[in-house]
Amino acid sequence: MDIKEYIDTLPKKAARPRPDGTYTVLPRMRHGKLDAARLAVISRVVEANNLPGIRITAGQQVLIDGVSEDRLKAVVEALGEVGPAYKHNAQGCLGTGGCKLGQQDSRAAAARLSELLETFDMPCKVKAGVSGCPMCCAESMARDVGLFGKKGGWTVSFGGNAGKRVRCGDILAENVSGDEAFAIIAKALAFYADNAKKKERTARFVERVGLDALKRAALGED
Ligand code: SF4
Incomplete structure (x- = not known):
């Protein structure tokens, strides 16, 4: 399965390509809230993959930038739930x-x-x-x-x-x-x-x- 086919298996907007060849990944969150356990998971993923950090979107979501193609699957699997929580937030x-x-x-x-x-x-x-x-x-x-x-x-x-x-x-x-x-x-x-x-x-x-x-x-x- 190539990377595009893999992304197609994920919820819409869960992982998106960037012009620089990396991907953004959207950990699932509801109504701008993340509990301690979820924060810890995201932090571990960022650290383990040597990523620059997270970004807060205008729609009150957290976005992980700079994920390389070869790490995408591991990042998604480590995060568990990915993609928007709702079709219309x-x-x-x-x-x-x-x-x-x-x-x-x-x-x-x-x-x-x-x-x-x-x-x-x-x-x-x-x-x-x-x-x-x-x-x-x-x-x-x-x-x-x-x-x-x-x-x-x-x-x-x-x-x-x-x-x-x-x-x-x-x-x-x-x-x-x-x-x-x-x-x-x-x-x-x-x-x-x-x-x-x-x-x-x-x-x-x-x-x-x-x-x-x-x-x-x-x-x-x-
Ligand atoms: S609309 Fe703005 S000022 Fe009013 S309750 Fe919400 S955050 Fe506070």
């Missing part, structure tokens, strides 16, 4: 779990949102950001699905995009409970999954079908 800020401005538990909501996103067969990638307060450090308003917390509950947005055609998400609800927010998000995602064209991001989808149609689907509004 929800990024969460510290929220009440570590930020003095936090008004809601954004980490727990991001975990819940990641699980919800797994249940849909999406036409395109979906990015989600959950912030514990209106400062929106998880860039909630520029994500396909966004949540941010206030004392009175959650604000839900949909259809944001930070790509080359930037779009601010549309607010679907404010000051709703977690369960209410997730019910709205589930309906909006179902509407998107059922009606979007292949490869159509939520921003372009909302522009095409209109905010009224999205609100009718997600909130039952006329």
Whole structure:
């Protein structure tokens, strides 16, 4: 089996070639958290293979750089779980779990949102950001699905995009409970999954079908 065939046996994005002939490897982690045992495994792999270290990605993941072709298989096997934990990861800020401005538990909501996103067969990638307060450090308003917390509950947005055609998400609800927010998000995602064209991001989808149609689907509004 050559190196490309080997990479094809791994989860998508687990190992990727770099222009300098080395590979990056993505150890699996969930919601920006690594326990002591997992940290020790990663540290041992870096040390044993004389690698430069790790890099933190914009998506709150750890990336191991500089893995040579002849060490790739050994590195992957030593790490155990590799590749993204979720097809569509929800990024969460510290929220009440570590930020003095936090008004809601954004980490727990991001975990819940990641699980919800797994249940849909999406036409395109979906990015989600959950912030514990209106400062929106998880860039909630520029994500396909966004949540941010206030004392009175959650604000839900949909259809944001930070790509080359930037779009601010549309607010679907404010000051709703977690369960209410997730019910709205589930309906909006179902509407998107059922009606979007292949490869159509939520921003372009909302522009095409209109905010009224999205609100009718997600909130039952006329
Ligand atoms: S969004 Fe608010 S709670 Fe989250 S890290 Fe930023 S300031 Fe803190």
